[in-house]
Amino acid sequence: MTSAAADKRANAGTRVVIAMSGGVDSSVAAALLVEQGYDVIGLMLRLWSDAPASAAHGGHNKCCAPDAIIEARAIAGQLAIPFYVVDAQQIFREQVVQFFLDGYSAGTTPNPCLECNRHIRWTFLLNEALSLGAQYLATGHFARVQQLPASWQLLRGTDAAKDQSYVLSVLNQQQLAHAMFPVGAYTKAEVRELARGFGLPVHSRRDSQDLCFLPDGDYRPFLQQHAPAALKPGAITDSSGRQVGVHAGLPLYTIGQRKGLRLAGPEPQYVVAMDAAANTLRVGPRTALESTRLRAERVNWVAGTVPAAAFQAQVQIRAHGTPAAARIMPEGSDEATVEFEAAVQSATPGQAAVFYAGAEVLGGGVIAP
């Protein structure tokens, strides 16, 4: 017997739930699991339904539009696996959308994908999978899990350009013990190739950088609709506190933004900081965006224990950023101070700072204001 056939037999009694989106990554992940002989169940989360009144067709948010359900169902049918839609609208609204709105209202740039992974995929959906008798929950993320004798490591996906370990940095040992990322060892090009081989559609409906619940990828109209109170005009000040302009509402800006500020003056000015309490936007020259130090809150240590001492690591401060060498000083159970060897640009409160040792995710937290 070939080893693939032996693996297949060994996997036959293991139930795996695959979270399907209708997209190519999770579809290929499902097909790989079926090929490996697992007892596979497809689930799709119904997260949000906020179709704008203006768009009867084509204006749906991307993640759980009826079209996406139809595509995922078609793929499950092709793979001959059972497929169900699981409603998570209420918990998604409470744990992710509200967090997103609150974050913007507090003058930060929240990253809802981390919260979705923390609360929805790897808590709510994992519990759902386990209660269906599954041993694993699989997703189409580009990341890898490695089992060590007594623990699990979270690793970057093989495809550096598509790596999604940043948004999975919230996972703990218990979650990793039940996690599978079947496409994490492949490049995106290989995933497309696999899709062709499996006879699956290879087109990609959406850009994974967009937030799934935004109708057209733009969060501004969404905020206008759902948190209008957060959009109060206020002062733009320079580093000395002098008013130099007027902003239209803090959530409409991001740290490092230069365009659209409508400021006069010889030097280009960038958004440097936001003060939600005073409702002011601080601007400064490009050099003012640089920082050598940040504080991380709500830190998750993937190994489950707080490092006993300060340590060197590579720190990534945005989803598709380049990691920078830094010294990390853990504080208490879930905070840390990060000191970069060289200044980094536009560290943005609300985004995650994720700590890496090579490909391994050691942990991560949310950048404090």
Next chain:
Amino acid sequence: MRPPVYLDHAATTPVAPEVLAAMLPYFSAQFGNPSSIHRWGQQAEHAMYAARQQLAAGLNCSPDEIFFTGGGSESDNLALRGAALAAQAAGRGRHLITTAVEHHAVLHTAQQLRDHFDFDLTLLAVDAHACVSAQQLADAIRPDTVLVSLMLANNEVGSLQPVAELAAVARAHGVLFHTDAVQAASQLELDVQALGVDLLSLGAHKFYGPKGVGALYVRRGTQMLAVQTGGSQEHGLRAGTQNVPLIAGMAAALQLVLQRRAPDNAHFGQLRDSLIAGVLQRVPESRLSGHPQQRLPNHASFVFREVDGNALLMRLDLEGVAASSGSACKTGDPRPSSVLLAMGAQPDWARGSLRLSVGRATTAADVDYAVQTVERCVAALRK
């Protein structure tokens, strides 16, 4: 694992072998268009003629009162639109009466007539079993009422409506009466004279016939406006070449129902009763939905407090029990059934609905397995 059990005969039934055999000649060998003059056409026309005779015999009406359609929903659409728009065109009135627990084929059609065609619509309040009384109907009828539509048996909760009594009220007031008999056809007597109805809808796939074919009984003399216009098929009321093989299948399926209705219903009733007794006994905080006695012989429906109906269906399917929550919805929509809410169910119960409907091939062992599985899955969900 034991083979999965299909307990969703209220959603659809398998085509009976006799029905399949009756259809097969008309796909290729005798493929003619029944409107054609030549012998191929005559063969097809004859098959359709025979089918119409058989349906008329089953419904105790004349063959020219049987109109073939593309299914139960289409029959309901044709009944409501055809009768309401003809009455409106003749200036006879613009008021319709139905209930909120009708199948959407009736309810949504009535609502469209209200919203876009200037009709008034009265939705009669239903009691806790989804039933209405003759007095309620009598009180709701107005001088300009043109049509009453009340279903014979409810698809979600299985309750039987006292249609003969209700139709008599409508008749006494000179108002047309339509009944949606789609869910009832596999089990109930469909004598349109005894029922006293003017319009009655059928869909073949609910009684071991094929999908995509149905019939509408239209009492002779009833003014109808065509909804689908074109050729003069079906006396001009439903244009389009008839689907001869499916029509032959529907007639054969109804023949079969007439032949075996008594033993079928005895079989269904026994299984239904043990389903109901088993589930109510073994699942805590469970209730029967719909009428305890006046219900379809094959239909058991329940509500469970604080259980997500969709999650329950998913688990049952994985454990090999095919069921539904009352109407087919696969989108994971958690909203409680509007039928249960109209019956006055509390939302914490209405979200957890389950419909189990037995069929000819269902066995006592299937029912035992289903009861055990429902018990286990509800318990797991409440953990």
